[in-house]
Each structure stands twice: as C-alpha cells, then as structure tokens.
Amino acid sequence: MLGDQHFKETVELTLKVIGGKWKPVILCHLTEGTHRFGELKREMPAITQKMLTQQLRELEEDAIIDRKVYVQVPPKVEYSLTEYGLSVKALLNVMSQWGEQHQERLSEQRM
C-alpha cells in the first residue's frame, strides 16, 4: 500500500540498487547487450575508470549483471545483464517515460 513503512523501504531499496549518478546509465547500455569494460568507458566519457569499476562491482554484487573474465593477453572482460537483471528493463522504461513527460512539461512552461 502506498505510503506505509514497507512501501517506503522498498522504494529506497530500489534506488539504492539502480539509482545514483552512474548506474542507470550503465544499465541503459547493458540493456543493449553485452559490453566490454572499454566499450562502456568509451560510451560514458564523463565517468572515471574508478567509478565505472566501482559501480559495476556493486551491480555485480546485487546480481544485476554478470562479469565474464577471459583469461588472455590482453585482458578482456565482458559485462551483461543477468537473467534477473533483465527485470530492470521494464523499470528503466517506466522511469524514462515519466522523464519524457516531465521534459515536455518543462518546455511547455517556458512558452
């Protein structure tokens, strides 16, 4: 039920897992399919290596993404959504739709 204690907690949990500055963007890219570390880095020029690694680790711990290491030289590491992680797609879609509405509203306001 909206507004009760449990509701607040689950919303907060969700934001803890997929919220923040970088995770949503990373997840957006991974919904396209498997990406290498370097690819993600190139697609997100503003993120530092440190933050990218850190955020990926956290998503991995939460079982949202898979990390596949190819033992070879040069190293190769691939990230992809887990089967479970696929469930974020719907969530990202809803968030994006709301954002789109909001964007339209903002442009209306200026007119």
Next chain:
Amino acid sequence: MLGDQHFKETVELTLKVIGGKWKPVILCHLTEGTHRFGELKREMPAITQKMLTQQLRELEEDAIIDRKVYVQVPPKVEYSLTEYGLSVKALLNVMSQWGEQHQERLSEQRM
C-alpha cells in the same frame, strides 16, 4: 528505444527530479494526502529541518508539490501533490514492486 541517447537522458532526468535520499520518502508520505511541515518532520526523524525545507522547495519548483501557506499565528504550511505530481504515484509503485522482488531475492540468497 532502450539504450539510445534520449532514453538515458530521460531516465537521468527522472532520477534528478524524484531520486536521491529524501525525495522518494517525502513523496511516499504525500501520496497519502496533504501533510503539514511538522508532520513530515515527525514522520522522518532522520531528516534535518534544513534538508526537508530544501527538498520540498525543489519539488515545488518542479511542480510536483503544492505549498499552501496559512497566514496566521502560529504558522501553518501544508504540502500536497499537484495534479501533475499525482503521476509519480504510478512510478513509485513500480519502483516499490521491483524493490520488493529484490528483497525476496536477497532473503532467498541467504538460505
């Protein structure tokens, strides 16, 4: 379309407007109906007055909530979702549902 530039931006916009540490919780309370400043403060013991004021102002600027001041002594200020703000209900619901799933998954993991 999932994964393209616009998609990322709208998701980020959404998180900017309703994300963060306090806004989701404030909004959860306001989905229950109108609240006075002091009520919100009591329902969120961990938040400071300063942060509550700040977050409420931002939500007001984004036209998510209404601020109604009763000119009287002692002062009385009521906050409520705007008609537009009602649209966050659905979003919060989806986020809560995902969080619930995730919570169940976490408890499974421990067994």
Next chain:
DNA sequence: CCGCATCCCACATGATACTG
C-alpha cells in the same frame, strides 16, 4: 586492456542557534 591504490577536494549534508 582492465583495474587497484592513493591522495585529495568540493560539495552535499549535518548540527546548532536564532527568528517572524
């Protein structure tokens, strides 16, 4: 190529006191 370790700082947030 991928990632860890270290140092460092700005800014978001907190604590506290005061006011109409």
Next chain:
DNA sequence: CAGTATCATGTGGGATGCGG
C-alpha cells in the same frame, strides 16, 4: 510552527600512477 543563517563535516567522486 515553520522556517533561515551559519558553521562544521565526511564522503562521493576526481586525478594520477602502478600492476598483472
């Protein structure tokens, strides 16, 4: 009651360099 103002703090995140 519902804020402001001021000062303090800590941590998220950036820059850089090293290592397998």
